[in-house]
Amino acid sequence: MSSELALRLAFKTAKIVLSALNLLWLSTAAYGFPELIRSGYQNCLSCHYASNGGGPINAYGRTIAGAHLSTWGNENKGGAFYGLADFAPLFDVAGDYRYLVHAFDDASDPHGVRIHQRFAMQKEISLIFTPSENVALVASGGLYGYEPTDLEYRRYFAVVRLGGLSLRLGRFIPAFGYNIADHTKSIKELFGQGSETLNGEISYSSKWAQITATRILSGNSSITTGQRPIVSQKDARDGVAIALDIPITKGVQLGGFASQLADNETVQTYSGFHGFAGNEHVYALAEYQAHPHNAYRAYGEVGWQPLRGIHIKAEYNATETTKECFATVVLYPYAHFELTGSMSSLNRIFVFHYYL
Numbered sequence: 001m002s003s004e005l006a007l008r009l010a011f012k013t014a015k016i017v018l019s020a021l022n023l024l025w026l027s028t029a030a031y032g033f034p035e036l037i038r039s040g041y042q043n044c045l046s047c048h049y050a051s052n053g054g055g056p057i058n059a060y061g062r063t064i065a066g067a068h069l070s071t072w073g074n075e076n077k078g079g080a081f082y083g084l085a086d087f088a089p090l091f092d093v094a095g096d097y098r099y100l101v102h103a104f105d106d107a108s109d110p111h112g113v114r115i116h117q118r119f120a121m122q123k124e125i126s127l128i129f130t131p132s133e134n135v136a137l138v139a140s141g142g143l144y145g146y147e148p149t150d151l152e153y154r155r156y157f158a159v160v161r162l163g164g165l166s167l168r169l170g171r172f173i174p175a176f177g178y179n180i181a182d183h184t185k186s187i188k189e190l191f192g193q194g195s196e197t198l199n200g201e202i203s204y205s206s207k208w209a210q211i212t213a214t215r216i217l218s219g220n221s222s223i224t225t226g227q228r229p230i231v232s233q234k235d236a237r238d239g240v241a242i243a244l245d246i247p248i249t250k251g252v253q254l255g256g257f258a259s260q261l262a263d264n265e266t267v268q269t270y271s272g273f274h275g276f277a278g279n280e281h282v283y284a285l286a287e288y289q290a291h292p293h294n295a296y297r298a299y300g301e302v303g304w305q306p307l308r309g310i311h312i313k314a315e316y317n318a319t320e321t322t323k324e325c326f327a328t329v330v331l332y333p334y335a336h337f338e339l340t341g342s343m344s345s346l347n348r349i350f351v352f353h354y355y356l
Contacts, residue, residue: 071309
């Protein structure tokens with residue numbers, strides 16, 4: 001990277017930091033399983049090793065997953081292999097398997113030919129080593145995407161917690177916006193599955209606020225956005241991401257976040273905001289991202305949980321070129337199982353998910 005470009009990136013990074021601090025009293029960024037905000041979980045570190053959620057969950061998270069997410073689960077069934085193989089406290093194993101059935105209309109065909117796809121969209125295994133209560137080493141690997149041209153990816157990081165301070169170094173997805181499970185939605189195009197980078201991260205959380213700053217050191221800093229490459233996955237060299245959390249009250253959060261990415265010639269800025277409000281049975285969340293060249297990504301959902309483990313949702317997904325509404329039902333019948341059915345005017349989607 002040239003010295004001039006490095007100076008530009010440093011200057012713009014400083015502007016992001018100042019803007020983020022100004023937003024601290026107004027905003028929050030919630031990650032992981034955002035629906036759990038309604039139950040009073042203010043950040044993802046309660047259940048996850050990663051500050052922005054996703055990936056393996058810790059012992060407390062496994063208890064919550066078994067006791068509160070599934071219809072017929074209990075706190076003893078959240079562990080790997082339903083608790084039959086307990087390697088605690090030093091070791092744990094985790095994993096994800098997702099199988100997709102997708103039917104959609106071919107927009108280029110005047111006769112409206114429907115295309116059908118069936119494939120395993122995620123196959124991942126993770127190993128966790130916790131030499132002490134405040135230190136964890138996590139390594140994950142797997143395949144994601146369309147068979148037979150799956151995208152191979154790896155995540156690994158070391159995390160150290162000192163009270164409310166969390167330090168993380170390794171290869172992972174930077175904290176940027178809602179970390180919803182569906183990586184096909186538009187708000188996951190920038191930092192989604194398969195776009196892991198080599199990062200250094202510092203995060204501080206308390207009952208009043210959480211701030212996470214990520215220095216993107218190298219690697220695939222961005223994926224192609226839509227049909228127009230912004231900072232391509234191959235060429236991105238440097239970057240920074242900042243996210244802020246403030247719980248307004250139980251079940252209510254508002255948020256802001258920003259990122260800059262650079263290749264050998266260009267510095268691109270991305271920013272966004274989101275909000276969440278809900279109680280035990282009903283919630284709503286929304287996120288808007290501003291991308292370069294007047295591009296944007298938007299997502300929203302309104303959900304209802306009539307019974308434990310049953311979620312009924314209306315979703316909205318939009319970019320500058322496409323807008324689509326979905327009716328979705330998500331079932332967690334038993335610990336480690338998730339079934340999702342989603343329908344729009346163009347798409348019919350079914351996903352089977354098993355997590356170890």
